[in-house]
Every structure is written in C-alpha cells, then in structure tokens.
C-alpha cells in the first residue's frame with residue numbers, strides 16, 4: 001500500500017473513535033498543518049518522476065478531499081451530540097407552578113395626562129413639552145407679566161439663583177412661548193407637565209400638574225375657546241351635558257381673561273358632574289394678549305387665538321374620588337395600589353400577589 005493510502009486509512013479510523021472537538025482539531029493540524037502529513041506529501045510532488053507525477057497528484061488530491069470531508073462530518077456530529085446533551089439536561093418542566101410576579105400601577109396623574117392628551121389629539125392638538133427649570137423670560141417677561149406682579153414674588157416662586165434668572169416654572173404657559181418661538185402659526189398644541197409654587201395645604205402642593213392649551217390661527221375667537229373646553233370636559237367626565245360658567249378674571253398674558261367653573265352636586269357622598277348648584281373652578285383661560293404674540297414674533301393683526309391652563313391634579317381628584325391632593329405625592333404604595341391603574345389588562349388570576 002502506498003504511503004498516502006496508509007495515512008488515509010490511519011486517520012479515517014482515528015476519526016471513527018469517540019473524540020471531542022479538540023482532538024479533531026489536532027487531527028486537522030496533524031494532516032494539514034505546516035508539517036502535516038498531507039502537507040508534506042504535497043511537498044514531495046516536485047521530486048516524483050515525471051511519469052508518476054500526474055497519478056500521484058490526483059490520488060493525493062482525492063485523499064485530501066476525503067479526509068477533509070470526514071473531518072467536517074465529525075465536527076458536525078460532535079456539535080449535534082452537544083446540542084442533544086444540552087436539550088436533555090436543560091429540559092423545562094412545564095408542570096411547575098408559575099413564579100409570582102410583581103406588577104406596578106399607573107399613577108392617577110399619569111393616567112389622567114394620557115386621557116387628556118388623547119381627547120385633545122382627537123380634535124387636532126399636538127402634544128408639546130417644556131422643561132421644569134425655566135428662565136425668567138419664558139415664565140414671566142414674554143408672557144407680559146410686569147416686574148411688580150405678585151406671582152414674581154419669592155413667596156410664590158422657587159428661584160434657583162440669586163439673580164432670579166432661573167426658576168421652577170410656576171405654570172405650563174412658558175411652553176406657549178417656546179412653541180411659538182420655534183415655529184410658525186398656526187399653532188394648536190397642548191402641553192402637560194409639572195409646575196411649582198411655594199404653597200402647601202390640603203388643596204395645594206408645592207409641585208402640581210397643569211395642561212396648557214394654545215390655539216392660534218387667522219380667525220380664532222372666544223366661541224372656539226368655549227366650544228373646545230365644553231367638548232373636553234364632557235369627554236373627560238364621560239357625561240352628555242355639563243354646566244360650565246366663565247367668570248371674568250385677569251391674567252397678564254390673556255385679554256379678555258376668564259376662569260371656568262363646572263357645576264356639580266354631591267349625591268350619596270359622590271360627586272356628580274353636570275348637575276346641581278355647586279361650582280368648582282378648574283381652569284384659567286383667555287384670548288392670547290397681543291403683547292405676547294409680539295414677543296414671539298407673531299403679528300397680532302393677522303393671527304390671534306386662545307390659551308388655557310387646566311389643573312390636572314384637581315381633575316384627577318374629581319374624576320377618581322380622591323380627596324387629599326397631598327396623597328398624590330406621598331409615594332405610598334398601598335395608596336397607589338388602590339387608586340392606580342393596571343398597565344395591562346391582566347386577568348386578576350394571573351396577577352402576582354407578592355406584596
């Protein structure tokens with residue numbers, strides 16, 4: 001038998017043994033490495049006599065192919081064996097009872113912000129956002145608020161520096177300014193978010209939430225404002241008719257200005273919206289002051305419109321029967337568990353009770 005046939009038989013037999021991946025790689029090197037047995041046979045080609053060379057070369061190539069195929073088949077076999085072993089060892093027992101999992105709740109304020117955003121987006125409002133830390137210009141000056149206005153007082157506003165340049169926004173109205181400065185009219189936006197005032201009792205918290213509304217276009221009037229708020233309140237409280245009252249008021253950034261009350265009554269210790277003779281203030285609004293429009297480079301002789309600012313926490317309290325505003329921000333998990341909303345409609349039987 002020729003040398004190369006011997007090599008072939010020897011290694012084909014070796015590959016039949018029970019080998020691991022390392023041993024197969026070793027075989028590969030022994031055959032085809034720099035000093036591998038097959039590599040060395042190829043080196044001999046030059047010294048083979050001319051008449052034998054052709055046959056030797058073709059035999060050698062055949063053997064090389066055969067060995068390479070045998071090696072790659074062996075590697076495949078080993079890999080499949082490994083997978084099967086893994087499958088056997090890591091079998092999942094589907095009869096095991098599930099591990100209970102912890103499901104959080106959506107805070108009522110977040111829920112109400114989502115509800116408000118979806119109601120307004122249905123009638124064409126885009127949602128905008130602004131930062132909690134504002135500059136004095138956007139929060140007051142651009143909004144036509146004079147230097148001596150009581151809202152600018154240290155007792156009302158949290159300033160962040162001695163120069164009173166930066167502050168925690170006292171309302172969401174600066175988002176009106178930001179939106180109009182960065183775009184061109186028409187504008188039709190709402191801007192929900194956190195607001196801050198130096199105030200704390202059962203119905204006032206130093207941090208609370210508002211949603212700003214702004215609609216500026218060529219022919220917007222107070223009738224549009226009333227229609228829009230009427231629609232919103234009905235949708236939000238899911239009632240067919242409401243009682244709504246516009247009371248003349250004053251804001252530096254709107255003229256005329258109004259505060260809006262909704263009518264309600266208490267029946268069986270529950271609030272009923274749209275009936276009765278009690279009134280509850282829920283928002284401030286008005287037609288955007290021409291000075292504000294000028295400050296944001298909008299021509300008030302061509303464009304005008306309305307703005308409003310609604311207290312979100314109060315709406316949430318009313319709709320979901322929560323009577324102390326402070327409980328919203330106490331981060332009491334039992335409270336959240338009671339008043340919060342399910343993020344997914346998971347059937348209660350699947351809900352983990354690891355509380």
Ligand code: PHE
Nearest residue numbers: 171173284285286307308309
């Ligand atoms: N920013 C006012 C407030 O916080 C509310 C408001 C917004 C009034 C827009 C008029 C127009 O009280």
